[in-house]
Amino acid sequence: MSNTAPGEGRAPSPAPRVNESSLGHRSRWLTRSVRSVRGRRAAGATAAGVAGAMLLTGVVAVGPSAAAAPAPDCAVPFPVADLTSGAAVHGLTVSRGTTPQEFTGEVLGVLSDGIAPGLDMVVAELDSPAIDAAGGIWQGMSGSPVYAEDGRLIGAVAYGLAFGSSPVAGITPFEDMQGYLGAAKPAPAVEVGPRLAARIAAETDATRAEAAQGLRQLPMPMGVGGVDLSRARKAARAFGGSELLTADSYRIGRSAGPASAGIDTVVAGGNVAAVLSHGDVTFAGVGSVTSVCGDRVVAFGHPMSFTGKARLGLAAADAVYVQEDPLGVPFKVANLGDLGGTITDDRLAGIAGTFGAAPPSAPVTSKLTFEGRSRTGQTQVLDKSAFADVTLLGGLANHDRLVDGVIGGSETQAWTIRGTRSGQDFRLRYADRYQSPDDISFTGAFDLANVVYTLSTLSNVTITAVTNDVAVSDDERRYRVAKIYQRTGGRWVDVTGGTARVRAGKDLVLRTELAGSDGTTRTFFRQDIPVPKSLRGERGIVSVVGGNLFQDEFFEPTTFDAVQKMMRNNLRNDEAALSLLIGDGRSTFERNRTSDPLPRVVGGQKQVRVQVVR
Numbered sequence: 001m002s003n004t005a006p007g008e009g010r011a012p013s014p015a016p017r018v019n020e021s022s023l024g025h026r027s028r029w030l031t032r033s034v035r036s037v038r039g040r041r042a043a044g045a046t047a048a049g050v051a052g053a054m055l056l057t058g059v060v061a062v063g064p065s066a067a068a069a070p071a072p073d074c075a076v077p078f079p080v081a082d083l084t085s086g087a088a089v090h091g092l093t094v095s096r097g098t099t100p101q102e103f104t105g106e107v108l109g110v111l112s113d114g115i116a117p118g119l120d121m122v123v124a125e126l127d128s129p130a131i132d133a134a135g136g137i138w139q140g141m142s143g144s145p146v147y148a149e150d151g152r153l154i155g156a157v158a159y160g161l162a163f164g165s166s167p168v169a170g171i172t173p174f175e176d177m178q179g180y181l182g183a184a185k186p187a188p189a190v191e192v193g194p195r196l197a198a199r200i201a202a203e204t205d206a207t208r209a210e211a212a213q214g215l216r217q218l219p220m221p222m223g224v225g226g227v228d229l230s231r232a233r234k235a236a237r238a239f240g241g242s243e244l245l246t247a248d249s250y251r252i253g254r255s256a257g258p259a260s261a262g263i264d265t266v267v268a269g270g271n272v273a274a275v276l277s278h279g280d281v282t283f284a285g286v287g288s289v290t291s292v293c294g295d296r297v298v299a300f301g302h303p304m305s306f307t308g309k310a311r312l313g314l315a316a317a318d319a320v321y322v323q324e325d326p327l328g329v330p331f332k333v334a335n336l337g338d339l340g341g342t343i344t345d346d347r348l349a350g351i352a353g354t355f356g357a358a359p360p361s362a363p364v365t366s367k368l369t370f371e372g373r374s375r376t377g378q379t380q381v382l383d384k385s386a387f388a389d390v391t392l393l394g395g396l397a398n399h400d401r402l403v404d405g406v407i408g409g410s411e412t413q414a415w416t417i418r419g420t421r422s423g424q425d426f427r428l429r430y431a432d433r434y435q436s437p438d439d440i441s442f443t444g445a446f447d448l449a450n451v452v453y454t455l456s457t458l459s460n461v462t463i464t465a466v467t468n469d470v471a472v473s474d475d476e477r478r479y480r481v482a483k484i485y486q487r488t489g490g491r492w493v494d495v496t497g498g499t500a501r502v503r504a505g506k507d508l509v510l511r512t513e514l515a516g517s518d519g520t521t522r523t524f525f526r527q528d529i530p531v532p533k534s535l536r537g538e539r540g541i542v543s544v545v546g547g548n549l550f551q552d553e554f555f556e557p558t559t560f561d562a563v564q565k566m567m568r569n570n571l572r573n574d575e576a577a578l579s580l581l582i583g584d585g586r587s588t589f590e591r592n593r594t595s596d597p598l599p600r601v602v603g604g605q606k607q608v609r610v611q612v613v614r
Contacts, residue, residue, distance in 0.1 A: 271317035408440060446554075
């Protein structure tokens with residue numbers, strides 16, 4: 001039983017739980033390594049050479065477009081077998097705004113089976129004022145159509161020289177994209193033979209050694225907005241990594257209102273985005289359109305995440321500019337525009353989608369209060385792979401926006417996760433308290449995200465909504481377990497670190513004293529535990545532990561049942577637990593008790609030996 005001090009609020013009640021809970025998972029925490037979610041994330045990563053998605057965050061106005069449908073081009077493929085070295089080519093891409101601009105070039109050669117068995121790669125040197133200014137082709141140019149002199153479509157820009165910026169492009173044949181992308185095996189790198197390497201060196205600024213390194217898929221442009229980039233990277237590292245946020249990520253703006261790019265700008269050579277989520281946190285990959293025919297579009301010339309079948313949002317985008325990068329490949333900075341369709345395929349030869357309705361989404365909501373102010377942030381998640389990152393960064397972004405500073409303090413959280421499991425509805429609820437002397441926004445960011453990550457990886461689970469109600473305070477006070485007292489001889493005796501003697505058949509009566517970080521003390525959590533007569537002469541140990549001594553428990557469960565059990569039985573950070581163990585073998589006597597939530601987090605641990613006398 002806990003006693004609430006005057007003037008201190010009570011923590012939100014947790015989901016229904018048993019009063020006696022084992023502390024076994026706590027002791028396992030002491031010996032476990034950083035495997036769990038870190039290892040699971042690495043195991044679930046996409047194939048090597050397949051670039052991650054673009055992270056675009058902010059309050060992005062993404063919604064169904066009322067504009068006219070894009071102008072179709074229904075391009076006719078140019079047979080790769082008919083290409084000759086030195087053949088002139090021209091193409092379309094966007095370096096600023098939404099209107100495609102022309103570039104020119106010439107074919108350097110064809111690499112047979114260069115992308116995969118039966119899938120050749122055309123190599124060409126490209127030229128335009130924008131390419132010259134950037135120092136070469138850029139991230140976000142993927143999918144730009146390249147045409148023969150007679151207007152037939154050779155293919156899509158998709159690869160660049162591995163060493164860095166260069167006007168040399170690897171082109172995915174449109175013959176293989178026209179069928180809207182059949183399944184194939186990934187090819188993370190493409191070797192360049194000595195003859196073609198010599199020609200590249202002769203006609204460009206690349207050396208023969210640089211050309212011989214081969215070509216690699218142009219990375220998807222990476223960006224982040226709505227949360228500070230350095231904090232997002234720090235959070236991702238602490239979370240065990242992110243498949244969506246990488247070292248290449250950069251800050252990006254937002255698109256909203258009448259200036260938002262319309263879906264009618266998704267034309268050959270124009271911008272296009274594949275959207276995983278939109279709202280406070282928007283994840284998307286931005287590239288270029290290769291061809292539009294009827295209500296279908298094909299783009300990128302390489303995969304986004306290589307999932308095969310896909311269910312992503314199809315959106316327009318507005319290019320701000322192309323950023324030069326002397327240490328790598330230039331990249332396109334872009335804002336998302338209107339959402340107006342569904343990406344249905346994510347294949348080796350590119351992505352394909354259908355204009356019209358966007359796929360259904362699930363909201364991730366952060367409701368925050370601080371010093372009389374409140375803010376509700378929400379993100380719509382279209383693809384389950386984004387759930388954990390959206391939960392993590394959305395909560396962090398909402399904290400930073402409302403708290404408006406890195407401060408110490410405490411907060412209470414109350415989660416609700418809704419969804420279906422094997423077609424049956426479920427609702428999971430949990431509440432806890434967090435405290436930090438340095439950065440309360442960061443400290444409380446991970447538990448819910450870890451639970452959402454586990455659930456989002458289960459094939460029979462569909463998350464339909466995630467909500468976190470958070471109340472933040474600048475109160476940094478906390479408790480620690482300081483002493484354990486025994487009621488004996490009509491008085492309370494301090495037995496901390498010593499021995500508590502109890503007669504067999506009588507009650508072992510204990511009470512815990514907490515020390516506050518502000519110098520206050522508090523006694524609570526009296527336990528009267530009957531000790532059986534059969535334990536005469538036995539010895540044991542009693543331990544009282546504060547819930548905040550151990551943290552980050554929620555990355556351990558890997559199944560729905562394990563998540564459900566932990567959310568029901570987990571020791572909160574503002575609770576204390578008593579564990580008593582007497583004897584061994586058949587005569588083992590074990591009792592576990594958990595306190596009610598306290599108005600501060602509780603850390604520390606104390607132990608007492610127990611001796612059962614006659």
